[in-house]
Amino acid sequence: MTAGAMRSSAWKRYNWRVIWLSLLYCFFLLPAVYGFKHQLIPDGLKYLIAVLPALPVVGLFAAMGRYLVEEQDEYVRMLRVREMLWAMGFTMSCATIWGFLDNFGLVGHVDGYWIVVLWYFGQALGALVNKLTLGASTC
Amino acid sequence: MENRLRLLRAERSWSQQDLAERLEVSRQSVNAIETGKYDPSLPLAFRIAELFELPIEEIFVSPSRRSSKAI
Numbered sequence: 001m002t003a004g005a006m007r008s009s010a011w012k013r014y015n016w017r018v019i020w021l022s023l024l025y026c027f028f029l030l031p032a033v034y035g036f037k038h039q040l041i042p043d044g045l046k047y048l049i050a051v052l053p054a055l056p057v058v059g060l061f062a063a064m065g066r067y068l069v070e071e072q073d074e075y076v077r078m079l080r081v082r083e084m085l086w087a088m089g090f091t092m093s094c095a096t097i098w099g100f101l102d103n104f105g106l107v108g109h110v111d112g113y114w115i116v117v118l119w120y121f122g123q124a125l126g127a128l129v130n131k132l133t134l135g136a137s138t139c
Numbered sequence: 140m141e142n143r144l145r146l147l148r149a150e151r152s153w154s155q156q157d158l159a160e161r162l163e164v165s166r167q168s169v170n171a172i173e174t175g176k177y178d179p180s181l182p183l184a185f186r187i188a189e190l191f192e193l194p195i196e197e198i199f200v201s202p203s204r205r206s207s208k209a210i
Binding site: 008072073074075076078134135136 | 163164165167168171172176177179180183
């Protein structure tokens, strides 16, 4: 299976959304980091400025949902759903295991946003499983 | 699910890509259905049947009928 054939119009739209959301993430994150580091943000705006970079990341998950709705090829959609299920299982498992290790003081604390990175790693794992079990991958 | 898709396609000298374009799906979908790795939804199975102008059961082998024959 070639990667090129997987690029449906829905997938292209998803990729454009990811690009725009990533740019928006940088647009919010860089000033927030600078502002907090140099104590430039008034108390009343701190929560808002801290949450703003998270919103485009939340948007990435919404974009995934939108993609599943828009994808017309049911087989490709099934492959993507399988990837996402693997990503969810992998992420939740890692978070749970790390949470207990952390709770018992055996490992250091990890910032929650790393969950998103784990999610994408889990998706790649799902694509590998698709390749091994169905001979098909969306990567 | 076992099916005669490859045979029916070959009879018409269609490539997997040709069939995929007629069904408006990816070539990978056609390949997955032909090799029995993926069972199409009922709407897609009807589209396939309508394209070949055959009843669904003449394209796809019913799993229950197949197992009863084996018994």
